[in-house]
């Protein structure tokens with residue numbers, strides 16, 4: 001029996017990028033809290049395998065969030081199967097390059113902005129637009145949406161955009177009763193960061209800047225996401241919760 005503040009029984013939650021990494025941990029936490037979770041990503045087989053591990057009728061819904069027609073189709077699939085959308089966690093994201101702007105092509109920029117910023121815009125527009133009163137949107141941004149990171153111009157631009165888009169949308173939808181907040185992770189060990197976190201020399205440099213002395217694991221993000229998705233945060237909108245082991249406090 002879950003605590004009523006964090007109870008999502010009867011709710012339908014859509015989590016993008018739910019096949020692995022942070023999204024998978026968040027999907028697990030929402031399902032543990034009672035939600036029926038739709039797991040979104042491009043790798044249908046991986047999503048189906050992840051959905052099988054979860055209770056309450058979790059199901060896979062493959063879609064490329066950077067493709068408008070695919071996101072409209074995703075909304076229709078979720079509404080067709082589950083009948084409603086109460087929670088949307090916009091977690092899917094990419095960061096394929098680590099380079100100065102001189103070595104960043106327009107195609108690199110458009111790819112990162114297309115998934116990390118336009119993808120969140122599309123999911124908010126179509127899936128958030130289908131929510132009723134009491135809906136909660138959690139946009140997974142990054143510490144890179146709060147401070148600049150070296151050799152990460154498009155990624156920082158995309159995450160800063162998500163932060164301010166979320167505040168603007170929170171204002172527009174406050175009277176509809178749909179809340180919009182951000183979860184901003186620090187460095188978390190996933191496919192996205194594994195090269196850095198296991199790097200011979202860079203790993204120690206980065207770890208030395210984390211007051212808690214360790215990189216995060218995906219499960220470290222789950223409690224904050226559940227808080228922002230649940231009645232526990234009912235009077236909170238347009239805000240950003242930074243979960244980074246103290247990194248940006250330094």
Ligand SMILES: NC(=O)c1ccc[n+]([C@@H]2O[C@H](COP(=O)([O-])OP(=O)(O)OC[C@H]3O[C@@H](n4cnc5c(N)ncnc54)[C@H](OP(=O)(O)O)[C@@H]3O)[C@@H](O)[C@H]2O)c1
Pocket residue numbers: 016017018019020021022023040041042043044046063064065066091092093094095115119140141142143184185186187188189190191192193
């Ligand atoms: N790891 C960190 O240190 C860290 C720090 C701050 C913020 N974040 C943010 O946290 C989020 C999750 O990152 P992660 O570390 O868990 O990364 P990850 O392990 O690389 O997972 C990324 C997820 O996004 C999905 N995805 C990528 N492009 C997509 C697209 N076009 N359409 C649908 N799904 C797509 C992937 O699924 P498919 O491959 O199946 O499409 C995958 O499930 C991202 O927004 C990331 O920017 C991560």
